[in-house]
Amino acid sequence: MMVDRETRRRLIVSVANRIIANADELTDLDRAIGDGDHGTNMRRGFTAVLAAADELSAKSFGESLKGIGTTLVMKVGGAAGPLYGTLFLSLGKSLSDEVSREQVVEAFAAAVDAVKARGKSEPGQKTMLDVLFPVLAGLREGGEGFPARLRAIARLAAENTIPMKAIRGRASFLGERSIGHMDPGARSSELIVDAVADVMEGYA
Amino acid sequence: MNENVGIVIVSHSADVARGTAMMVEQMVGREVPLGWCGGDPDGGLGTSVEAIMAAIDKAWSEKGVAILVDLGGAETNSEMAIEMLPEARRDRVVVCNAPVVEGAVMAATEAASGATLEAVRRTAEELTPV
Numbered sequence: 545m546m547v548d549r550e551t552r553r554r555l556i557v558s559v560a561n562r563i564i565a566n567a568d569e570l571t572d573l574d575r576a577i578g579d580g581d582h583g584t585n586m587r588r589g590f591t592a593v594l595a596a597a598d599e600l601s602a603k604s605f606g607e608s609l610k611g612i613g614t615t616l617v618m619k620v621g622g623a624a625g626p627l628y629g630t631l632f633l634s635l636g637k638s639l640s641d642e643v644s645r646e647q648v649v650e651a652f653a654a655a656v657d658a659v660k661a662r663g664k665s666e667p668g669q670k671t672m673l674d675v676l677f678p679v680l681a682g683l684r685e686g687g688e689g690f691p692a693r694l695r696a697i698a699r700l701a702a703e704n705t706i707p708m709k710a711i712r713g714r715a716s717f718l719g720e721r722s723i724g725h726m727d728p729g730a731r732s733s734e735l736i737v738d739a740v741a742d743v744m745e746g747y748a
Numbered sequence: 749m750n751e752n753v754g755i756v757i758v759s760h761s762a763d764v765a766r767g768t769a770m771m772v773e774q775m776v777g778r779e780v781p782l783g784w785c786g787g788d789p790d791g792g793l794g795t796s797v798e799a800i801m802a803a804i805d806k807a808w809s810e811k812g813v814a815i816l817v818d819l820g821g822a823e824t825n826s827e828m829a830i831e832m833l834p835e836a837r838r839d840r841v842v843v844c845n846a847p848v849v850e851g852a853v854m855a856a857t858e859a860a861s862g863a864t865l866e867a868v869r870r871t872a873e874e875l876t877p878v
Binding site for chain 1 (some may be wrong): 788789790792793794795796797798820821824826827828832
């Protein structure tokens with residue numbers, strides 16, 4: 545699969561617009577169990593990414609991913625900055641313009657591990673990892689119509705965080721009271737997967 | 749002056765960071781290089797990697813820098829900031845697992861005595877119940 549300049553630009557614009565469009569929802573989710581800044585922070589980060597879309601997509605795929613990562617680290621502000629920043633920086637280290645599915649799987653696995661190390665967290669603790677790990681498994685499986693399947697996996701995985709009890713992050717202060725709300729980081733990860741799937745399927 | 753370990757204070761609030769720094773200066777004097785920052789890139793509550801890197805630079809000492817943080821994102825952002833430092837500096841900056849105000853004062857007191865980075869960190873972390 546070739547990730548050319550136009551595809552890179554479509555990916556950046558699709559992901560950034562999706563996060564910006566849903567920022568209020570992310571903030572509402574975060575207000576329920578965190579400090580209510582996830583949407584605002586992510587909007588700030590991805591607005592900066594969107595503003596640099598042309599410049600970023602002119603670079604190689606690896607360099608544009610790293611550029612997204614650095615922008616998120618510098619602009620997001622909350623813990624989500626280093627976490628999403630690490631995800632994109634790690635992906636950028638191993639992906640080039642011409643990629644096979646195996647390379648994507650390998651790069652995504654390394655990136656998810658890097659996020660796990662950065663957040664000192666494990667799956668099952670009501671975080672973005674609870675979406676990223678199932679998506680990695682779906683990516684690994686591949687097969688026909690897999691963008692649509694990744695979308696469904698991400699949606700279900702985000703919903704599965706509702707009954708979980710938070711162990712990491714601000715939500716962990718709430719303990720049992722974090723149960724019953726979707727994790728905002730899981731939701732933002734789902735949105736990103738969904739926006740990437742749109743591009744893969746030719747919708748965006 | 750930079751013979752002592754530097755101290756960096758990172759809070760979600762610029763007021764808390766500045767206030768803590770003022771307490772440190774009043775109690776320990778100016779023999780300890782001090783940097784502080786608070787607030788997200790737009791000036792709201794939060795932390796910024798860029799600002800943390802600048803604070804580390806301000807407090808830089810060849811003996812190293814100890815960072816005191818308040819809540820979750822401050823810690824994650826501080827660790828990210830350390831990773832983005834030039835390689836030669838990276839190993840000489842630590843995040844202390846200690847309460848931000850008391851930790852900063854204790855760490856600075858220890859630093860003012862010419863202690864090593866490890867000793868400064870240990871002193872701050874003694875405040876954390878095990």
